[in-house]
Amino acid sequence: MASTACTAFSQDGQYFAYCGNDGKLKIWETATSRLKQEYVPNLHLQSPCSVLCWISVNTQATSTSLSPWKKRRRKLTSEETEQKGVVAMGSVNGKITLYDTAAAAVCGQLENGHSACITALIWSADYGLFTAADDHHIVEWNIQENGIKCKWKSGKAKVTALAVTQDGKSIISAERIIKWWDLSTKQIIRTFTGHAGQVTSLNSITVNKNTSYLISGASEDGYLSVWGLDETKNDKSSVATLAIQDEATSVSVSVNEESQVIVLATTRSGQAHIFKYQPNGRSKPLKPTLNIAVASDANQKETIQQIPILTAKLTEDEKLLLAYGSYTNLTFEKITPDFSDKMQCIIRSDNKRTKEKKEESVTKIKATVTEDNVKYLAPGSGITATKRNRTISAGSQLPLKDRLENLSLNVETNATGRTPTKGANMVQLLMQGLNSKDRTILNNVLFTKNERIIRNTIAKLPVSAITPLLKELYAMLQGKTYPSKIAAMWLQALVMTHAAHLLSHPDIGESLSPILSLIDAKLMLLSQISRLRGRVSLITGQISQSKEEQDNNIMEESLFFYQDADSSDEGAALEEVDLEIEFLSPCINVEFLRAVTSKHNNEKRQ
Secondary structure, eight states, X not given: OOOSSEEEEOTTSSEEEEEOTTOOEEEEETTTTEEEEEEOOTTTTTSOEEEEEEEEEEEEOOOSSOOHHHHHHHHHSOOOEEEEEEEEEEETTSOEEEEETTTTEEEEEEOSSOSSOEEEEEEETTTEEEEEETTSEEEEEETTTTEEEEEEEOOSSOOOEEEEOTTSSEEEEESSSEEEEETTTTEEEEEEOOOSSOEEEEEEEEEEXXXXXXXXXXXXXXXXEEEEOOTTOOOSSOSEEEEOSSOEEEEEEEXXXXXXXXXXXXXXXXXXXXXXXXXXXXXXXXXXXXEEEEEEOTTTSSSOOXXXXXXXXXXXXXXXXXXXXXXTEEEEEEEOOOTTSSEEEEEEOOHHHHHHXXXXXXXXXXXXXXXXXXXXXXXXXXXXOOHHHHHHHHHTXXXXXXXXXXXXXXXXXXXXXXOOOHHHHHHHHHHHHHHHTOHHHHHHHHSOOOHHHHHHHHHTOXXXXXXXXXXXXXXXXXXXXXHHHHHHHHHHHHHHHSXXXXXXXXXXXXXXXXXXXXXXXXXXXXXXXXXXXXXXXXXXXXXXXXXXXXXXXXXXXXXXXXXXXXXXXXXHHHHHHHHHXXXXXXXXXXXXXXXXXXXXXXXXXX
């Protein structure tokens, strides 16, 4: 299922892969709890990882400098093959990246199978890789050729979990409804219903040749359901229910020598639960056989605190491989379950607390050096005023009204003749707003468009206020355009000024990861908005062009026009008569001249 953090153990349990909101792939060695590799994929913020799993690829152990005789001999003998671990990462853009852990590089990419976000991945050593995505399709891949082997429609809902049966003849997909598919015909054999939320985990187990079961867990469910995979039956309810009282984050299953189904489930509360289920028909809801928790050492702190178990895996030697702590300080340990009691509490030292305590002890050991009136303090220790300094400051203490005016950001309220230092005032008000969580003070400080004031404030900001400031900026980024623009200016100044502290802080990723994911989500909409803007500009341009052409046609002078007389308006009739006289005046003048000329000629003859 696509989640904020993608984790998976390798098949042999030697390695553990994790990919968080920052898009970085981290691989630990479980035997030493040491971070072995860290890989940042290309465009990891534009197409982050949505789900991952471990796969095994066969590689031929061949040499490049073999003679022709040795090559012929190798054809007659069976080719030597070896397995290499590869991490398959499904991304939001529908592509699958194959990362080779031995070469510490990408060895391939599977494309053109999905057109939406990858939501589920499952690997079968005998039958290959299967994926599901938001495009409502399931794809069976050919890893050797980096191509598609088969593709079919999964339904109308998003598939969030996949499982392949051990015989390889069928595959199981889950939304809220669980579907059992026949791989040869791509037809549904049976459906299982009973979960109210999205199914997050599917595990198929074979007890013997004739008995197989499916164990499923869903979001916001405090139980696991056990279903019988029998084509002859059509049971609508599960054969067993495993009560865990919280949502399961990871589930691992196996079968012991006594044909009992062993289920290891880790919950959101940070504990692990072990169930021993003996298939014998229907049964009541089963409680855990053993509950496992990890607690901090009492010698380190006054109170004992729980160290959360993030994920766990059942090993082949019937032991438990636990991963506890945090993803910035992860610890792996293989333990043997003790079934003599229902609760097994493991006391371990919290490495994070131990490191902080050592740093504090080093700070306390450093002595201050005093020379004349100057007092040198060790890094991290607080500034304490001496008795003499307190006496001097008490005599020159300003009234409360004047001090409030000095802290004010409004220049008009300050007394005349005083020059306010906005950088120092902004830092003091920002610290006051972050400590008291006063929205009025925070809005007055943060909503400023002056980049110079922002840079000066960040430069004088103590490192202890960086994490609370990041939380406020994250809330501003979730707002509208203006708050997001202002928050981006503060973030830019903060990263440029305090980059060294951000890199050295162990838990800064917890504060930066939501910001990176939010920025990533907004950047994914940039291409769609750009296309929409181009289309709108094209349409508005065509409309304006057609309007200009219409206006030009209206303004052109007509070659001929005719105006009909209106008898109802006498004034208009008189004007028309005058116009007719004006048009006929040239003709009347010519006839008059002709008449006068002819009369003159007649008189002359007489």
